[in-house]
Amino acid sequence: MESNYMRGRTNRIEFGVDYYPDQWPRDMWERDFERIRNMGAQSVRMMEFAWAILEPERGRFDFALFDDAIACAANCGLSVVLGTPTATIPNWLYRSAPSVMQIHPSGGSRPFGIRRQPCYNAPAYRDACTQIVRAVGEHFGANPAVVGWQIDNEIGHEGSDRCVCEHCRAQWTEWLRATYGIPAAMNEAWGTVFWSQTYASFDDVELPASDMHLVHNSGLLLDYYRFMSDSAVRHASAQADILRTYIPDSAWISTNLYAPPTGTVIDMEDLNAKMDFPGYDNYPVWGDMDEPLPWYFNAYALSYIRGLKDTGNYTIFEQISGFQGHTCLGYRPNEKEMISFTHQAIALGADRLFYFRWRTAAWAQEQLCSGILDTDNEDNDRLRAITCNIATRSAEYNRFAHLPFEAQACLVYDRDNSRLVKFQHLSRGLKRHIGMIAEAGYDQEMTRSFAPFSIFGVNADVKSARSVDLSRYRIISLNVYQMTDPAFVRRLEAWVQEGGTLILGWRTGARTTDNHNSAKALPGEFSQLSGVRISASESLNETRVGVRIGCIPVQGEVWADVLEPVTACVLARYSGKKKFYAGKPAITENRYGAGRVFYVGTSLNPAGVFLLYRSLFRKAGVPHRFAGLGLEVVRRRCQDGSEVEVVVNHTDRAKWYRCNRIPAWDFTLLPL
Amino acid sequence: MESNYMRGRTNRIEFGVDYYPDQWPRDMWERDFERIRNMGAQSVRMMEFAWAILEPERGRFDFALFDDAIACAANCGLSVVLGTPTATIPNWLYRSAPSVMQIHPSGGSRPFGIRRQPCYNAPAYRDACTQIVRAVGEHFGANPAVVGWQIDNEIGHEGSDRCVCEHCRAQWTEWLRATYGIPAAMNEAWGTVFWSQTYASFDDVELPASDMHLVHNSGLLLDYYRFMSDSAVRHASAQADILRTYIPDSAWISTNLYAPPTGTVIDMEDLNAKMDFPGYDNYPVWGDMDEPLPWYFNAYALSYIRGLKDTGNYTIFEQISGFQGHTCLGYRPNEKEMISFTHQAIALGADRLFYFRWRTAAWAQEQLCSGILDTDNEDNDRLRAITCNIATRSAEYNRFAHLPFEAQACLVYDRDNSRLVKFQHLSRGLKRHIGMIAEAGYDQEMTRSFAPFSIFGVNADVKSARSVDLSRYRIISLNVYQMTDPAFVRRLEAWVQEGGTLILGWRTGARTTDNHNSAKALPGEFSQLSGVRISASESLNETRVGVRIGCIPVQGEVWADVLEPVTACVLARYSGKKKFYAGKPAITENRYGAGRVFYVGTSLNPAGVFLLYRSLFRKAGVPHRFAGLGLEVVRRRCQDGSEVEVVVNHTDRAKWYRCNRIPAWDFTLLPL
Amino acid sequence: MESNYMRGRTNRIEFGVDYYPDQWPRDMWERDFERIRNMGAQSVRMMEFAWAILEPERGRFDFALFDDAIACAANCGLSVVLGTPTATIPNWLYRSAPSVMQIHPSGGSRPFGIRRQPCYNAPAYRDACTQIVRAVGEHFGANPAVVGWQIDNEIGHEGSDRCVCEHCRAQWTEWLRATYGIPAAMNEAWGTVFWSQTYASFDDVELPASDMHLVHNSGLLLDYYRFMSDSAVRHASAQADILRTYIPDSAWISTNLYAPPTGTVIDMEDLNAKMDFPGYDNYPVWGDMDEPLPWYFNAYALSYIRGLKDTGNYTIFEQISGFQGHTCLGYRPNEKEMISFTHQAIALGADRLFYFRWRTAAWAQEQLCSGILDTDNEDNDRLRAITCNIATRSAEYNRFAHLPFEAQACLVYDRDNSRLVKFQHLSRGLKRHIGMIAEAGYDQEMTRSFAPFSIFGVNADVKSARSVDLSRYRIISLNVYQMTDPAFVRRLEAWVQEGGTLILGWRTGARTTDNHNSAKALPGEFSQLSGVRISASESLNETRVGVRIGCIPVQGEVWADVLEPVTACVLARYSGKKKFYAGKPAITENRYGAGRVFYVGTSLNPAGVFLLYRSLFRKAGVPHRFAGLGLEVVRRRCQDGSEVEVVVNHTDRAKWYRCNRIPAWDFTLLPL
Incomplete structure (x- = not known):
């Protein structure tokens, strides 16, 4: 039997709670389920x-x-x-x-x-x-x-x-x-x-x-x-x-x-092959973190989950309801911020969402993993906030939540390339650990490439190189793609030829699918598309290099590919007294057929990203708008066929967008 | 046969030396013992x-x-x-x-x-x-x-x-x-x-x-x-x-x-059950430390040792005589500072004290552990300083050293609670290691709670929750007491009712004696005593939060309990733009019977401690006096029944106290 | 058969390449060897x-x-x-x-x-x-x-x-x-x-x-x-x-x-006993380093290699040709800087030099170890730079390269003393690791003692205490020489008596050859030579202490021996408010026979080194000249018997020396 995303779908967002009947006395269950129902949930996960x-x-x-x-x-x-x-x-x-x-x-x-x-x-x-x-x-x-x-x-x-x-x-x-x-x-x-x-x-x-x-x-x-x-x-x-x-x-x-x-x-993707849809445990802050993950990292992660199956949306099996950690705690989101994580998850494609968990366990390893209720079992602000949110905002969620997410851009990752930098990280700037074991360096670079889409309100998917359907998108971003599949490059060439805008990051094309160094001058298979040649490279580790976009100084991090334009023109150059490659090109643009290919030789800092992508979106003719710091704008198709902007305020103060005031940590729907 | 503190006691302080006859040629012994005797010692430890x-x-x-x-x-x-x-x-x-x-x-x-x-x-x-x-x-x-x-x-x-x-x-x-x-x-x-x-x-x-x-x-x-x-x-x-x-x-x-x-x-306490009195190895600076431990940490540690038996004072089996380390060295105290560690140990209850060690070993693991003499065996400044101190200051020591230490305040610790934070440290601010293995986070918090007694010259004991005799004290301080014994809370309630002043620290009452999360709203068993309720908590790790005591800005570290007064009144509030709980109470005071209960929701920085305790001692009617930075004032009962203040100068310059000049690293006795 | 340095020697410098025929198709070899020959090489290393x-x-x-x-x-x-x-x-x-x-x-x-x-x-x-x-x-x-x-x-x-x-x-x-x-x-x-x-x-x-x-x-x-x-x-x-x-x-x-x-x-030295001459792999920058090693560290390392055999010069088996690392990269030298490493190696005694390696391997552990050519096999700037250097500069190299290096000064190290600080490092300032395993603390101290020779253009050898022939030198520097061979001290005494200048560093004389603490007052066997006595010592770890040389304030690091002059006079004193030994001597000079002995109680910072050695060279009557930051000046005897100064510019801008302009990263020969 084939997997089928439509299984279990309704035309409204579903809420649930993670509940552990084995951990509580039998005589608490009924009252618990009643309160869960009263909270507005339709479902419980257990076992x-x-x-x-x-x-x-x-x-x-x-x-x-x-x-x-x-x-x-x-x-x-x-x-x-x-x-x-x-x-x-x-x-x-x-x-x-x-x-x-x-x-x-x-x-x-x-x-x-x-x-x-x-x-x-x-x-x-x-x-x-x-x-x-x-x-x-x-x-x-x-x-x-x-x-x-x-x-x-x-x-x-x-x-x-x-x-x-x-x-x-x-x-x-x-x-x-x-x-x-x-x-x-x-x-x-x-x-x-x-x-x-x-x-x-x-x-x-x-x-x-x-x-x-x-x-x-x-x-x-x-x-x-x-x-x-x-x-x-x-x-x-x-x-x-x-x-x-x-x-x-x-x-x-x-x-x-x-x-x-x-x-x-x-x-x-393999792991989800037999699943009906992807699922995720959404903890934007956990353990001893001193502040939550950046909202655009969460946007990247949620989009990645959504992209694991072609068919669409996803379920949150564990949605943070309080604050959590196994042995150490950290930043405490207040109730409004906690609910804002729900707004974002739904805006980006969640249509079913279980809060973790009904009540904090009294003992064992997760004594510090706060549930909706504390162990004291009393009504509290978290329960009131979730109840209120479900009751008053579901109508807004339901306008779009169960419909597919439409995107104009796509960030492309590659599983083997993410594996490669786990043991050959190239730059200490790409060696990031979360806890003792999980390596996050590749995701950090992906987030840098995804952030401009989020910041400029350009709906973007995250797909693997092997599964991406290029024809759906106008912009493709491809970074740290060292191990290169020539067949994919051929597909990209055809797509750019037809008018696509391709953004290539540093080290692209450096290896074969067997992870051999490319036998061609870098960027290897991408030489023609990019119209550049890499004459030298430096690993910046935690240091930075100056980059000038026009006359505006920004900075590059992690790595620096020094470019020699062949057919491309130069958009930015390295600067700084200490670098022998100061004055050499750092970012280039190559016209290829009806499309354009940008090669970005370094990992730009936020100011650099802002400048580059503003110009790039303009050239690609993609509607974009910088909504302001901390505002996430997502377009969603509604049941009536109209489109709305879902605007989530990720800050602790009210913000204005298109003459609308969005309170702190709140969201709003604006018709387009 | 029962343990008996009176064994071996005389009415004067005893000095000794740690001596290893097995490590030196037989023909050196007699001359060594003579020199030890000439130094003023009465005893040697060996074997x-x-x-x-x-x-x-x-x-x-x-x-x-x-x-x-x-x-x-x-x-x-x-x-x-x-x-x-x-x-x-x-x-x-x-x-x-x-x-x-x-x-x-x-x-x-x-x-x-x-x-x-x-x-x-x-x-x-x-x-x-x-x-x-x-x-x-x-x-x-x-x-x-x-x-x-x-x-x-x-x-x-x-x-x-x-x-x-x-x-x-x-x-x-x-x-x-x-x-x-x-x-x-x-x-x-x-x-x-x-x-x-x-x-x-x-x-x-x-x-x-x-x-x-x-x-x-x-x-x-x-x-x-x-x-x-x-x-x-x-x-x-x-x-x-x-x-x-x-x-x-x-x-x-x-x-x-x-x-x-x-x-x-x-x-x-268990380990000392069969002992006649507690013993301690006193190294206020060791290994690669860049400066000695704060004097009030040593005061806490020595008071803890003294408190292990109800019967009174203690012996120092190893008293630092030079500078020490196994593979690396650090701060070098000069002879006066080294002797000041002796003054403090005696002021706080030592009545027998062996210097470690007569002469530095030539080989093996402790080649860098300096004895009184160097391996060259020549008379040196350290020997002269110790000899002079014993000869000229013993009369002062002997006035009080063998009599019990009397205290008005007591810091209460708990063995299980100190164990708990070894594996569930809650905040990186509570995860402190000394060397590779010893965890010092709990002691760091204890020191923060003990320091105000030292700084204000209020004699204080350190006792465990299971052994403390509340009736001896006017002030009890209880911090990080998560695992809570209800019977102890009942005793505290009765004692506060009668006029006691109780200071509760953050997370107090959060767990049962089985380490289950409390089934009551926090601070659990302490709700009535404290007259507050904890509405939220945040782990600050290495960050800080603003706290205003009246209109004076101080800071909180490690942890923040956000308080809701029930019957208590507010003494201090959180501040700062980034915290959702800015403006919420951080410290409260609750009248309970004839007594008072303070709940301190965070780990105050020194300025905060100073302000809070000055006010608290006043309210509790406990005589106190801030002697000045680096001055430790301890009251001791003398043989003639009078009381003296033992004033130890822990600084490298002369200080004045009550119109008396105390030279650098020196001490003086002042009648009360 | 005895080892024989003359084996394989010609009267010109030899260049080669490390080549791995097993790693490339047979049909590439001939073209590779031709290109290697065309580069100017005479030899390949393999297997x-x-x-x-x-x-x-x-x-x-x-x-x-x-x-x-x-x-x-x-x-x-x-x-x-x-x-x-x-x-x-x-x-x-x-x-x-x-x-x-x-x-x-x-x-x-x-x-x-x-x-x-x-x-x-x-x-x-x-x-x-x-x-x-x-x-x-x-x-x-x-x-x-x-x-x-x-x-x-x-x-x-x-x-x-x-x-x-x-x-x-x-x-x-x-x-x-x-x-x-x-x-x-x-x-x-x-x-x-x-x-x-x-x-x-x-x-x-x-x-x-x-x-x-x-x-x-x-x-x-x-x-x-x-x-x-x-x-x-x-x-x-x-x-x-x-x-x-x-x-x-x-x-x-x-x-x-x-x-x-x-x-x-x-x-x-033992390892080279059966070798004809010493060899070295010369990578002044490797892996994730953010900048190359200081040029005077490389000078020390190359001189150490040269000193391993009495007979003279050495071979570089692997000379960096690009940039390298196993899993992470770092600083990228440009072609001129890369060639400057060749200049230095030859100036300091290399007479045969293989570049590592011809072409970067496509796979396995050294994919990131750049050869002269990249895997793409195209001619590049590195090949052109090496070819040009061999072609145009060999004549200059050949004037001196195969002749012995003559030195007036010698830095003396000791194998057992370098082993000792691997497990008993005394000061965190002496605990330096490169990568996970190699300890570099002892070499760091050696470099500090060698740098003044390099900086002032005084030719210096590096020899072990057991092999040094004192009669060859006018200045001997001996530092962290704790384990002391009395026979060597006697030799030094005779040599100083005759007019030698001896510089003793901190902790000298502290131990016996069995690593027992000296039974004599420190500096033990060196007491008479130095004319001082160590009254106390402090480990500074990463902190610093003030030192005044005359009235000029400099700083000491790592360690501080506090000196008491016996027959010596004082050259510098400790300073600073926090140190009990402020005002005590830090550096002394003792006249001993016709010679002088300096005792330097701490590890001086660069300013201190500069001041001390300028004065010291003057007193010793050794010609010296500060060429300027980043200029290395080495004297070499030429075939015609004349002497030249080899001046290497280790900076990225042109420098002047004796009215001659040396371009960035270049070298020149100046007649004396």
Whole structure:
């Protein structure tokens, strides 16, 4: 059965709450569900960590608690979304097969008592997953109150995308054999002649664990990441396949992703192949952050989620309702700001949204993860704010929320290119970590390229190079695209020829799809499109270089490609006394057929981005308007066919836009 | 036999020196002891690392060296304090049972050749300790020159308070069984329903080693810390029990602690239960510090030591005599400053004090730990300064040093609450490490609460919540007291009712004694006493928030509780453009019976502390006086019943106090 | 057969290129060699990582590829230098003996797929090395095109100087037995009485792996470093011995070292004992550095290499030709600056120089290590710059390059003293790491002491205390020389007596050759020479102290020895309000016989160095001249017996010197 975005869709935005009946006394449930219903929610999500309850001993299943909870919710008029409980394992599974636990390349092995410990390649875990998913599918699948399913929970998060255990080692050999056929092909692709790395057999290739100062072969690392991705994808897809055999056609299946978008090695398009639509856990501020993520980073991340399936919108499985952290806290958004995260998520394509979570757990790892209610269970400002928002603003949301998002521009990312900079980061300016494990450098560069669309109110999608349908867009932005697929370049050439505007970022075209250095002068495959040649490059790390756009001084960061125009004309030049390439071109524009190609040799600072894109949008003839700092303007098609501007104020003071006042953290709809 | 503080006490302060006869040629001893005697000392401490000499092979004991050294010291008129040598193990013990070595949760295992390697739960170590302590007790116990004993050395220091070895694993199961009886009780206390952590048997619960980004269950961690503490306490207590059977009633037993006070997980009150009085190693500057610890931190630490036993004063087993470090050095106090650390220690309750050490070792790990003499053995300024100080100032010390310390105020800490913030630190402002292992965040907050007493010359004790006798005090300060014992709150209520002044810090009352989130609105059990309600909280990490006390702007750090007065009145409000809670109360005062309760929602900066406490002491009717920056004023009762002010100048220039000039780093006694 | 510097020498500078025929299609070779020849090179280096090609299975050798390549090169008029391929191992060796892999004391073990993984003490590796070196020696030794040999590659680099594997453990026992004879001697030397570390047998002494916060015994650590050094030296020397039996007398043997000079524990004089001359890989900028190393650091490093053999000059096996890094890049030198590194290397004694490498590898770990050509194989500015430089400047180089370097001054380092501060760094100001593993603190202090010679144009050598021939020099500089050999002090005394000028740095004389604290008052053995006594010391870490030279304020860093003149007079005093030793002497001068001894108690900042040395050179009657910032002036003897000044401009703008204009990054020869 094919995935189908229309499953579960209505013509209005749906709200829900994440609720854990297993964590509260039975006599609280009814009152809780009533209050959830009164808040304006139609649905509750539950069960995604409850394996130990559902299968207290191997093969002995106990569905009583959730049967009861689902019935209780349904009686209160709430539909139910169930999670498959495979993101943690019960103690008996660990006891019977301790080797199911992941071993991270950094050396740490995961203990029992946390989450996402098991290895996707461990046979004992795979078998147990099959059993429990079959069991819950069979038991709950036909329950009419159960309208949707979440597969596992945040697959690959917190470093669980990488493992070097014995089970992975065994599968790795098979993966290499399937990929390369004969060792010679692998040796060739990896350049193992270097440093005497040649392998006689696939069996001899170990997983890249500790590296002691020196990094592993780049071909091996890239393939390891691909292999790890395939392992996680197989885990998720297998569950979806099982569930489909038990659930009605009306019920949907999804899985919840997390930030940063390319923080793991998993190909999230692959992971969503069997899902009906993408899902996301939306926490614009978390843990010990001193301020929320920039709103345009969230815009990028939400657009990335939306772009994972061609069919349209997405579900928020966990929407922040308070403030959160496991061991440390930070910035506290007030209720209005917290609600503004909802406005943004819906403006950018969410049409279903569960608040995490009804009430703060009293104990264990998430004592500091605030729910809508505190553990004291009293009505509070957060509950009042959410209730009020649903009651008074749903009509506005419903005008557009379930309709597809239309975009004129598209930021194109590439999974292999995001993997590459995880181990070969080129510049310390591209080495950004969130927490101990998630790498965010690539996403940071993507955000820099996405921000101008957000800032100028140009609706933009985020799509992968392999899935983007160029014909939908007038502007394509492509950055840090080192590993280059010539077929994609040919498609881009045709599209530019027809009038498209292409923005190429630094290092574009530097490698082949095998990650070999390009045998052509850089920018390699993009030489003709860009009309420039890269004569030299410098890594700026945390330093900056002056750039002059016309006579206005701005700055470049992270990297500097020094350009030599061939057919292009110069838009900006490097400046500064210390650089030998001061005076050399930094940004160029090349007319190509009916279109234009911009090559941007550095990572511009905000002033530079502003200047460049204002001019670029003008040349491309794309309507744009700088709404003002902190104002996000998104165009959405409404049910009546009209278009509106959804204007979200991301600041703590009122702002004016087109003679309309938008209060702090509020949003408004303006007809076009 | 009960512990007895009066053991070994005289009516004058005693001085001694740490001396290692095993480290110097026999022909140097007599001259050394004579010089020590000439310096003014009455005693030498020795033997605390000498296991390899005392028992060169298993079961073969050799006491000759120390018999000789004790006799030699006694001939020179010096009494002797002996350490049990269990802080390092001889090579034969390691060889015969390598598994005695600790394994730290961070992954490191301890090698032979350093100290404090063995695990308190390793049977081979426990047995060997019993044998050696029996042997030294039996052999030296009745020697009339031996007046006191030190158990082990700095138990739990340098990370040795935590171990996850196989022996601990076995004991842990027993500890859990003894604590909870049935697994269900443990599951309930820990909330193991969360993330499917439920255990069927105590045998299944592992020790919390590596955690790979995610933290372990908070209930498990807390119990692990309690278990580790019990293990260390059993180790020390067993030795005291053995020694008591061999030593005369006049000989005393103690053990030496170290800074920071709550840096380990060990309950130091428990550890001192079998001791006659507490002991401390006093190094206000050590290793690579660029300046000494603030004098009020030392005041807090020394007061904490004094407060570990109800009966009174304490011994300094190691008093800094030069400058020190293992691999790196730092700030060099001059001789006057070095002596000032002696003044302070005595002012705050020390009545016996050994200088570390007679002469710097030529080799091994402490080549950079300066003794009184350098390795060159020549008379130097340090020896002259100590000699002069003992000769000329002992009369002043002796007026008060052996009498109990009387205090009007008490800072109350709590062992479990200090453990909690080691793994759930709430704010980066509360995550402070000394070296690689010791956590000092809790002590930093305690110091902030203790400093105002020091600064305003109000004698204050430091006592644990479980041992404090409220009736002795007029002011009680209680901060970061999250895990709340309702019985203690009831006692506080009665005490405030009678006129006490209670200062509550942020997060007070947030948890139960099981570390569950309070089921009551915060500040939970303290709601009535404080007359406030916490409407929101923010973690400030390293940032700051404005606070206005009246119209004077000060600042809050670490954390901000936003207060809603119920019956309390407002003393200070938050300020600042960026905070949604600007204008909301930050500090309140509540009249309760004849007393007052202050709730301080943030960690005030020094200006804020100064303003708040000046006003608070006035209201509480407690005599106080700001002596000036760097002046510490302590009141002590003298032998003749009069009271004096001991005024210590902690600065490098002369200061005036009550028309008296106190030279740099000097002290004076002023009658009241 | 003895090593012989004259092997391979001509009367002109030789240029070459590092070329990897195994990494490029056969049909590219001839064109490559032609272009290399056209560039002006006479030689190519190859084969140093090619074990897997040379011996694809154990005992099956295949020399075809390199036979072909050597013939091809020779046909193009190029001589060939071959590397023994033992810096990586082929997979079959790893498979057959996995325990050959090193285990670093930090815990990491080295995986297959990187370089320098095998342990020098692993029998399987040692045997395999013997076989392959014999095989290549036998096969290629007599080939007339092969003019020289490089042993292994960068021995000890990237942490491979330390290993704690089982094979090392076994050898360690033997090393200790050979060194000490009986355990009692070792116990005495290490002071194992401390902390009960006494060993009954050499078998009981473990290698110092993890230390968990506490450091190991300093005697043990020092011996471990000596043992590791001996292991690496035996590895290199064994290869040289084998090769000598196969190669003609005209062929030379060397090995390539790397920066920083004392970054590893290996005694590089020992390592070069069997070599004909020293070799170096010269990368003044590498990886993610934001700017190149200071030119006077490179001057120190190159002089250190030159000083490793008494006989004279050295070869650069890898000279930077572009910009480089494994995973991250940084500062990009332009072509002129890149060539300036060649000028400096030759000015300071290089007479043979291979550029690394011909063309950038397309794949594997060094994709970002730029060759002369990029992977695109097109002529570029780098090739043009090198070609032009060789063509137009060789005549100037040839006037002096093959003649010995003559120096008036010598900076004396000491291998054991450099090892000591690796684990007992005294001051954070002396704890500098390059990358994760290499310690550069000692080299930083050496550079501070070497810089004044460079800055004032005083030719200086860098020699070890054990090999320096004092009679060659008028000035000797000796710094951080803690472990003091009394025999060397006696030699210095005689030399000063005769008129030498000796500069002693802080901490000089503090220890014995066994690393025991000196039993004499500091500066111990140097007391009479210096005419001072150290009354106190402070570690400044990253702070600074004021120093007044006359009335001019400068600053001291890292450390401060407080001096008491005995026979010396005072040149500078400490200053500053916060230091108790303000006003005390910081620098002294002592007349001793016909000579002078300066004691410098702190690490002076540049202004202080400038003032002190200007005065010092004057007193010593040594010609000196401050050429200006960024100008390096070196005197060299020419073939015709005349002397020239080689003036290198290390800046990006033209400079004037003696009425001559030296363009940016250029050099000139001026007659004297």
